[in-house]
Amino acid sequence: xxxxxxxxxxxxxxxxxxxxxxxxxxxxxxxxxxxxxxxxxxxxxxxxxxxxxxxxxxxxxxxxxxxxxxxxxxxxxxxxxxxxxxxxxxxxxxxxxxxxxxxxxxxxxxxxxxxxxxxxxxxxxxxxxxxxxxxxxxxxxxxxxxxxxxxxxxxxxxxxxxxxxxxxxxxxxxxxxxxxxxxxxxxxxxxxxxxxxxxxxxxxxxxxxxxxxxxxxxxxxxxxxxxxxxxxxxxxxxxxxxxxxxxxxxxxxxxxxxxxxxxxxxxxxxxxxxxxxxxxxxxxxxxxxxxxxxxxxxxxxxxxxxxxxxxxxxxxxxxxxxxxxxxxxxxxxxxxxxxxxxxxxxxx
Numbered sequence: 001x002x003x004x005x006x007x008x009x010x011x012x013x014x015x016x017x018x019x020x021x022x023x024x025x026x027x028x029x030x031x032x033x034x035x036x037x038x039x040x041x042x043x044x045x046x047x048x049x050x051x052x053x054x055x056x057x058x059x060x061x062x063x064x065x066x067x068x069x070x071x072x073x074x075x076x077x078x079x080x081x082x083x084x085x086x087x088x089x090x091x092x093x094x095x096x097x098x099x100x101x102x103x104x105x106x107x108x109x110x111x112x113x114x115x116x117x118x119x120x121x122x123x124x125x126x127x128x129x130x131x132x133x134x135x136x137x138x139x140x141x142x143x144x145x146x147x148x149x150x151x152x153x154x155x156x157x158x159x160x161x162x163x164x165x166x167x168x169x170x171x172x173x174x175x176x177x178x179x180x181x182x183x184x185x186x187x188x189x190x191x192x193x194x195x196x197x198x199x200x201x202x203x204x205x206x207x208x209x210x211x212x213x214x215x216x217x218x219x220x221x222x223x224x225x226x227x228x229x230x231x232x233x234x235x236x237x238x239x240x241x242x243x244x245x246x247x248x249x250x251x252x253x254x255x256x257x258x259x260x261x262x263x264x265x266x267x268x269x270x271x272x273x274x275x276x277x278x279x280x281x282x283x284x285x286x287x288x289x290x291x292x293x294x295x296x297x298x299x300x301x302x303x304x305x306x307x308x309x310x311x312x313x314x315x316x317x318x319x320x321x322x323x324x325x326x327x328x329x330x331x332x333x334x335x336x337x338x339x340x341x342x343x344x345x346x347x348x
Contacts, residue, residue: 006030006113007161010104011062013050015183016119016164019172021058022179023163024117031060034107036100038071039194054181067103074098076194080206086254087329088234090299091192097151105156115161120145123165124157127339130283133158135340139166147299150333150343154282200232207231214259216243219252219268227261230254235327235348236269269324274346276315276332281342285315288342293317294335297325297346303335315344 007024011017011033025031033055035048048064055062075095082089104116121143125136135157138144152160164172176184195202204211211229218224225243227233233241237251241263250269253262274297281288288308295317296303306319317332326332326348333343 002109002114003030003112004114006032006111007115007117008032008034008104008108008111008113009117010100010119011035011051011055012119012189013047013054013183014119014189015172015176015181015186016121017051018054018058018119018181018183019175020117020119020163021055021060022175022181024161025058025060027163029115030113031058032107032111032113033058033060033062034104035062035064036071036103037064037066038068038075038099040068041196043196044193050183054183057181063107065103065107067099070103071095071099071194076206080203082329083203083231084207084210084256086230086256088327089329090331091194093148093151093331096148101149101152101156105159108159115159116156117161117163119164120149120162121164121167122146122149122162124160124162125339127337130287130341132282134282135160137335137338137340138162138164140164140168143169146340147296147331147333150331150340151280152282153280157282203231212259214261216241216261216263218249219262219264224249224263230256230259230261233261236324238266266324269326270322271319271324271326271348272322273309273316273318274326274332274348276317276344277347279315279342279344281334283341285310288334291336291341293341295319295343296333296335297323297327297330301325308334 007029009021021031035051052062075091078094079089079091108116121138121140122145123136124133126133135146137146173184211231214227216224216227235251249263250266252264252268292305294303295306304319304323306317309316309318328346328348330346332346334341
């Protein structure tokens with residue numbers, strides 16, 4: 001039997017996870033901080049040392065877990081495969097599901113802890129309508145991170161704690177300052193953790209001579225210019241094409257086989273329906289049919305209303321109105337009354 005007062009929390013060395021650990025300890029939990037070592041980067045080593053120092057300051061146990069092998073396989077290789085196939089992957093969603101949360105739950109089981117916590121801005125609440133605990137949008141909607149966690153199974157959701165769910169970031173920094181945490185003014189992490197210089201540089205370094213120049217074409221096959229390699233572009237992109245054209249053009253299609261990129265008008269990006277691959281939900285699929293849901297195709301998107309459709313055993317989401325924000329490889333996360341009801345990987 002797991003100890004209901006013991007909790008494992010992911011410790012990055014930043015202000016959010018540090019204050020989350022403090023709040024849990026204040027509530028009476030026996031807190032165990034876990035830091036994940038995912039590469040040999042010197043900056044990460046400093047962050048691991050920082051997390052260790054914070055755990056010592058808070059008087060909690062600290063564990064460092066080497067996840068370099070699984071991180072490379074599940075996150076980095078998935079990321080490179082995505083761009084190599086002309087789609088736009090979401091590495092942070094993949095990492096939360098297959099690496100970060102998976103590892104935290106493994107450690108929790110090893111430590112006989114009932115709960116797992118993170119510094120995400122999110123919450124868990126019971127929804128009578130579906131008779132289930134579900135992820136729910138944080139009170140701090142500007143910082144909400146429920147989108148990133150949509151792929152978690154029901155049994156894991158029931159064991160999650162999010163101490164920051166009803167705080168604003170300024171309040172978190174104030175708490176950190178008041179209790180003497182040095183990281184109270186540390187900046188938020190930006191971009192992809194394994195691509196500090198940006199994903200383009202990372203792709204160039206990793207894919208090397210697999211990246212070859214090709215042609216930009218319009219929808220009629222007219223050559224509009226030369227691109228740097230199809231792997232370096234995404235559907236819907238307008239900036240950074242390096243072209244001087246009489247009007248704005250957007251990437252409509254990436255042709256991996258011919259190394260060609262099709263450009264066209266923004267209106268051509270609008271679609272009303274997408275197929276959802278690797279669909280996951282904590283609720284039985286048949287209970288979602290006929291419900292009006294909000295589909296968010298990007299982390300930064302507010303989303304649009306629509307419904308799940310099943311055809312020939314495949315799952316689709318049909319929007320009430322067409323949207324231009326859909327790109328293969330991204331994740332469509334489904335919401336109902338501020339609750340996360342699952343989602344899948346977009347295939348347009």
